[in-house]
Amino acid sequence: MVGTDLRQQLRNYIQSSHEQGILDETFDRVKNLESDGNPQFLSEIFSMFCHDAENGIAELARFLDEPVIDYENVSAFAHQLKGSSSSVGGNRMVLACCELRQACSNKTKEGCFEAFDKVKREYCILRDNLNFIAQMEKTILTNEARRRSQ
């Protein structure tokens, strides 16, 4: 049955994301918060996260572009980014943010640039994962609603 196939595909995709360390168990808990009353909940959370993360990354780019790096501010933004990544279960992105904070503690410019590149890469991977999951969920819920109305 199509609905069952899609649900299984989604489960397999999420399982694979877990195995690659992209997502952790916090993601599963957030996903379980979704209820019949608000099927858009996951999409809303992911949009919110992406919006905040992109703003955070833009601020980090700005600070790291300065001739003299304000390590305290970079660390503060990395901490914020780590916090919101952790809330959606973005395990690898959390680790990348920790590395950036460590580079700030060490006050190494090159270290910060390297770590920031990693943060950007992990964000892209996480964003694509979350978008795919949200899109699959939406398709599944639309199909189920259509079947119920028939």
Place this chain on the structure above:
Amino acid sequence: MSSTNTENWMKDIGVLDLTGVGGGSTSAAKKITALVVDDDSVNQTIHSKMLENLGIQNQVVRNGKEAVDLHSSGNNFDLILMDMDMPVMNGIEATRKLREMGVRSIIAGVSTCTRDEREQKEFMESGLDDFQEKPLTTPKLVSILHKLNKKC
């Protein structure tokens, strides 16, 4: 969470009164209220949803100053989930201020990580009843709510 599960949880922590109207055949649940204090919109939404799923009415504010202002204008809550790092007024300052104002709610500190023990100690000493590391989970939230029962 189904309404039956919510009732069971509320019975467990003693906030479900089983001697309601009709001599116990209907039960009247005490409406618990909560305030989420967090500058991160994702955390705000997730924590609010968790509370909602447990049947708890809740409001959300973005920083400690908004929490203090809300109380100054006469609002009060059974439970406050207080983030530590926030702009304008952080969780340590806000908790201290709320206790000075005589606020007796359960205030649970919720923070990304225990960066250093000194800071967590300062946070606890500002007047917290509990501290939980993020990410907040429903079991962690229920353990906070058990303190609400003990305080009542």
